[in-house]
Structure formats: structure tokens, C-alpha cells
Amino acid sequence: MLEMKENETKWLNRILLALAGLSLLVAAWTVVNYQFRGGTDDLFLVLVCLLLALLFAISPLMYYGKNLKVEDEAEQSEELTQHERAERKESGLVWGGLLGLTGIEVFLAYIHLNPHLMIIILMLLSIMKAALIMAYFMHLKFERLSFVLTVVPTLVVLLCLFAIFFPDSSRLNKMKPPQSVEKVQPEE
Amino acid sequence: MAEVRAETLPANEWSGGTLPYRVSHRKLGMWLFIMSDSLTFGALLTAYSYARVASDIWPTPFKFSPSIIFSTVMTLVLLSSSLTMVFAVAAAKNRKKKTARKWILATMFFGTTFIVLHLMEWLHLMNDEGLYPFSLPTEWLHRWPNASPLFGAAFFGITGLHMFHVFTGVCYLGVVAARLKKFTADDVEVSGLYWHFVDLVWMFVFPLIYLMSVDFSG
Numbered sequence: 001m002l003e004m005k006e007n008e009t010k011w012l013n014r015i016l017l018a019l020a021g022l023s024l025l026v027a028a029w030t031v032v033n034y035q036f037r038g039g040t041d042d043l044f045l046v047l048v049c050l051l052l053a054l055l056f057a058i059s060p061l062m063y064y065g066k067n068l069k070v071e072d073e074a075e076q077s078e079e080l081t082q083h084e085r086a087e088r089k090e091s092g093l094v095w096g097g098l099l100g101l102t103g104i105e106v107f108l109a110y111i112h113l114n115p116h117l118m119i120i121i122l123m124l125l126s127i128m129k130a131a132l133i134m135a136y137f138m139h140l141k142f143e144r145l146s147f148v149l150t151v152v153p154t155l156v157v158l159l160c161l162f163a164i165f166f167p168d169s170s171r172l173n174k175m176k177p178p179q180s181v182e183k184v185q186p187e188e
Numbered sequence: 189m190a191e192v193r194a195e196t197l198p199a200n201e202w203s204g205g206t207l208p209y210r211v212s213h214r215k216l217g218m219w220l221f222i223m224s225d226s227l228t229f230g231a232l233l234t235a236y237s238y239a240r241v242a243s244d245i246w247p248t249p250f251k252f253s254p255s256i257i258f259s260t261v262m263t264l265v266l267l268s269s270s271l272t273m274v275f276a277v278a279a280a281k282n283r284k285k286k287t288a289r290k291w292i293l294a295t296m297f298f299g300t301t302f303i304v305l306h307l308m309e310w311l312h313l314m315n316d317e318g319l320y321p322f323s324l325p326t327e328w329l330h331r332w333p334n335a336s337p338l339f340g341a342a343f344f345g346i347t348g349l350h351m352f353h354v355f356t357g358v359c360y361l362g363v364v365a366a367r368l369k370k371f372t373a374d375d376v377e378v379s380g381l382y383w384h385f386v387d388l389v390w391m392f393v394f395p396l397i398y399l400m401s402v403d404f405s406g
Contacts, residue, residue: 081282084278084281084282087274087278088274088275088278091271091274091275092271095267095268095270095271098267099264099267102260102263102264102267102394105394105395105399106256106260106399108399109256109395109399109400109402110252110402110404112404115400118400119400122395122396122399122400123395125395126391126392126395129388129391130388130391130392133270133384133387133388133391134384134388136274137270137271137273137274137380137384137387138380138381138384138385138388139377143209143210143211144209144210144211146208146209147209147210147211150209151219151223154223155223155226158223158227158230159226159227159230162230162231162234163234165234165238166234166237166238166241168238168242169237169238169239169240169241169242170241170242172242173241173242173243173244176244
């Protein structure tokens, strides 16, 4: 039965690897064929393909890497107090890092950057802050990997799905009729 | 064929066993709630950004003093409350319930400070500037002609929902602190998860709402 399970895992990982390769191929095909002429639409498609490739590749990479750590619970319980102390120090450091990143954000808001560049930098910094909070304060770093890989990719994909509509916002602005046209000639 | 029990399967990351995620049902429930709630905020922030990009002119009214100073201090307060909550969870895990209660009360103090500062900021915008959820101040309309009227709704809607989350968080922590004898370390950790989530959401609200609308003349 264990052999069957092992065989099944092997095949599932092969299928996932193939899907990851397929996603990469679609991304490459989009870049070569369209060369981002479609603007944000093409960029979005490429990013989604790369994200899918990453998600598909996680499990096979881990499987073939064969460096899975098996937690030793007996060892963990002996080092509990030491672990707690280290955790407190670590939390203080993370808190300092978060304050530093907030400082950088406020500084950036005042140096007259191009709004597009600024929003990208601000969002990257915010994602870094969110990752720090989730990993250390919400203890996600210390949870089982299967739990982390259930929660995080689901959230990322669902939040990315909101972005599908987003390119329409700039298009909508460009499609507005010019202000000077006050009377529209009726069609005969 | 010999019976294979779940506990005897190889202990790698993907084998299920009796506890596939090795978390309690409370923690799993809180994480599922956090995931759904982050989609609520994600939808609101996306809608705000969409309305902003699709508008010709979006007001950028937040002067350094008081708005940016207030919101930066609010960020520091919320980050500090997360740190005290981490200490509360650690103390509860070490079975030091009295210490845990002190840290939870410190977290509640920071949370209440956040709400007070935020309400002061709201009152300043309403009374001094004249901004309301469904109308822009006339002075702003002179400064930014044809500015989108959605500014007020977006600002009060998003920050209001976040403030409501902070308020419910303070109430939640109050219940946990008051009945700490009956609660386990796991319960404290689950309440901590909710608190950190509220902090996390502010890390996106602060730059998107405040820092992208800085008034350089102030």
C-alpha cells in the first residue's frame, strides 16, 4: 500500500511539473508574440502565468529536493524556554524592521516620485511588511508547511483575481468623450 | 493486506494523519475567517484604486500636520500593539496567565489609543475641512475642479471598516482578558491572530489612502 502511495505521489508530482512547464511556455509565448504591446493586459497575463508556474512547481521541487525536515518533538519540548526567549528577541527585531519600513514609506511620499513608480514601491514595501507580520507575529513561519501552502497561495491567487478588472480603470478614463463636445449630432 | 493506520504513515509534510495541518480547530477557523476578511478589504481597496485611476482628478488633501503625523503615529501604535500581543501569547504558552493578562491589557490600551487618534483625525476632516462621506468641501472643489465625489465615501468607508475591526478586536481581547482563567493558551493565540490581522490590513490602508494623497503644499 505504501508503495502504491509512493507511486501515486511520483506521478502527481510529474503532472504538476508538466503544468508548471506549460504555464512557463504560455508566459514565454506571450512575451515573444506580443512583446507587451497590449500594455498592462499582457503584463497581467505574464504575471499570472508565472505565478501559476510557481504554484505548480512548489510541490515537485520539494519532492525532488528531498530535503524535507521531520520535526523532532522530543527535542522541541526540551528547548522550549530557550525557544521562547529567542522568539521574544526575534519579535523585537521584526517590530524594529516594520517601524523602519514605515519610516521609508513616509519618506518616499515626500520626495516627489512619479506616481506609478511610487505606488509600485509602496505596495512592495507593504507586501514585505505583511509577510513579516504573517511569518513572525502570526507564527506562520512556525506552522506546518502543508498549512502555510494551503493558506498563502490561496490568498495570493484570490487577491490577484481582483486585478483582472483593474486595467479597465485606465481604459475607462481614456474612453470618456472630450469635455469640449457639448452637443452630439443626432444620427439621421 | 495489513491495515495501515493514519499515525503510522511516513511523517513527511504531505501525509495527512490525524492532524493534517497540526493546528487546532479554533486556529483553523480563525485563519479561514482571516482569509475571507482579507478578501473583503482586498475588494474595497481594489474598488478604491479603480475609482481613483478612472477619475480625472482625485483630491490629494492630506497635509503633513495633522493628517500624516496622526496616521504615522497611529501606525506606530498599531505595530506596538502587535508586539505586546506577541508577548501575551508567549506568556500564555508559558502558563503565566497574569503576565499574559497584563500584555493583553497593554494591547487593548494601544488599540483604544488608535481609535481615539483616528476619531480625532475624522473630526478634524469633518469639522475643519468640511469633508463628509457623500460630499466634498467647496474649498476642495475650487482647488481640484471636477474632483471625484467618491473621495469621501472611499475614505470613510475603508478607514471606518478598519476602525470597526479595531473596536471589535479590543472587545474580543477584553473578553479573553476577563475570562483568562477559563481560556487556554490556544484561545489567546487565536485572539492574537485576529489582532495581527487588523494590524496587517492597516499596513495597506495607510500607504494607499494617506501616503498616495499627500498635499505637498502643507
